[in-house]
Amino acid sequence: MQRTAKRLALASLPLAMIFATPALAQELTIGLTSEPTAVDPHFHNLGPNNALRSHIFEGLTQADENQQNVASLASDWEAVDDTTWRFNLREGVTFSDGTPFDAQDVIYTICRVPTVQDSPSSFTGFVAGIDSIEVEDPHTMVFRTASPLPLLPTNFASVGIISAEAFGGENATYAPDGCENMGTPPQAADFNDPEKAIGTGPYKLESYVRGDSIVLSRNENYWDGTPTWEQVTMRPIANEGARVAALLAGDVDVIETPPIQDFDRLRRDGYQIAQGLSNRVIYLHLDNNAEEGHVPPGVEGTNGENPFTDVRVREAISKAIDRQAIASRLMGTLAVPAGDLLPYPMFGTREDTPVDPYDPDRSRELLAEAGYPNGFSLVLSAPNDRYMNDEKIAQAVAQMLARIGINTTVDAMTASTFFSRRNNYEYGMWLAGWGAATGEISSPLIALVATRNADTGMGATNRQNYSNPEIDALVEEAMRTVDEDAREALLQEAATMAMADYATIPLHFEVTPWAFREGLNLTPRADQYTLAMEIEPAS
Secondary structure, three states, X not given: OOOOOOOOXXXXXXXXXXXXXXXXXXXXXXXXXOOOOOOOOOOEOOHHHHHHHHHHOXXXXXXXXXXXXXXXXXXXXXXXXXXXXXXXXXXXXXXOOOOEOOHHHHHHHHHHHHHOOOOOEOOHHHHOOEEEEEEEEOOEEEEEEOOOOOOHHHHHHHOOOOOOHHHOOOOOEOOOOOOEOOOOOOOHHHHHOOOOOOOOOOXXXXXXXXXXXXXXXXXXXXOOOOOOOOEEEEEEOOOHHHHHHHHHOOOOOEEEOOOHHHHHHHHHXXXXXXXXXXXXXXXEEEOOOOOOOOOOOOOEOOOOOOHHHOHHHHHHHHHOOOHHHHHHHHOOOOEEEOOOOOOOOOEOOOOOOOOOOOOHHHHHHHHHHOOOOOOEEEEEXXXXXXXXXXXXXXXXHHHHHHOOOXXXXXXXXXXXXXXXXXXXXXXXXXXXXXXXXXXXXXXXXXXXXXOOEOOOOEOOOOOOOOOOHHHHHHHHHHOOOOOHHHHHHHHHHHHHHHHHOOOOEEEEEEEEEEEEOOOEEEOOOOOOOOOHHHEEEOO
């Protein structure tokens, strides 16, 4: 059973023009915004890591450029019943070292994921809930789950398959409480060695030099045809000015997220810009802790009360923000105002979801109704190097809130400091972003809105202590519902309720830009990944 594809309206955004050019050299160099923290496909669930993983290690399924789940190492799959899935594996696939791929590699991979040590963000959730695995033949597998897991095929897109033979796991057997005969499971650092980084993907690792470069070479044994590039070099260049300079100097062929102020110059000099609507929503979270006497950090002038527990205050803040002004004046073509946590037509969204209107007069009325006719003061925390124009957006929001009587100071900092402090509940109100890895609205609902529960993993990024049992019940029911239409209806209802309650205040969806030299075509991706497989010589 595969989801019916819904296509994002990327065609409405300006994409790269196609130019006829002579045959290109078979080398491609990419300037990355952020460096992957490891080659290990199961070590860190992070965008740069996942993009690198896609080149070397494939999943049973994969997300296409619009985050629709499509076939990869599994040729097809079906839900036999609510707790049983049958996957047919693709035949004739080999790893980059020439060994054949089959069901044993899938078992070994699923067994290995929970054993990864010191993972900053684990992949264990993608393989949790599997009760048993039956191998009908080397290319047919049956997964039985303890309860309905409608996202199992989608989850498998995030789990890169590794070679059982490479690590002595040819006889590994699966059990939900711990596998047996695992050989010597690899450590994360092992995959930095090209001899250990063995996958089925279109490219294989040549070298990994932290802080300098990642070099990939063409996998001549690739099952889906000959990859375009003989060699792909990825260079981390965190500074946006340095990335642009590297492109202009010819040191790289493609760069991620060029600053919008350089677009005209790049185009005048013959470089191309491609843009694509992303799945990343930029949002505000507000401390909803309702304990008596709790005042959010940075909030003053509320007579010892938490103003954010009142939905009228949350609505006032939302209506004080001119999203269109932020999108047009600060972001140019790189943002679309958001009224939901995921852009339509991704799974679980509604076409008719409105963007909250800019209405400062109504905001002042709401504050007065809530008991704050003279407003109050707060500190808005934000990263200054994680999202496009993140600090500038925070400053704009602060100015808009000041107009309705909420005196707002911005505290911006590097992403590493920001997230560490956020996780320690040090903010009263903060700006952050969320990208839905699954391509459906259950991702932000579970992470940002659902009541925080360490046992179930619900609300993992809900550091604002928001809780609405009705929304929780809808999301939980959706995650038990295998029928796609029924699940989507439940998610739509949960999202509508969350927006009506201002559970999270969405600002905009990022539109991701890439810049590249003439003679190339690049396909934008909703997940913001830069993949060599989707960069081609212009014909």
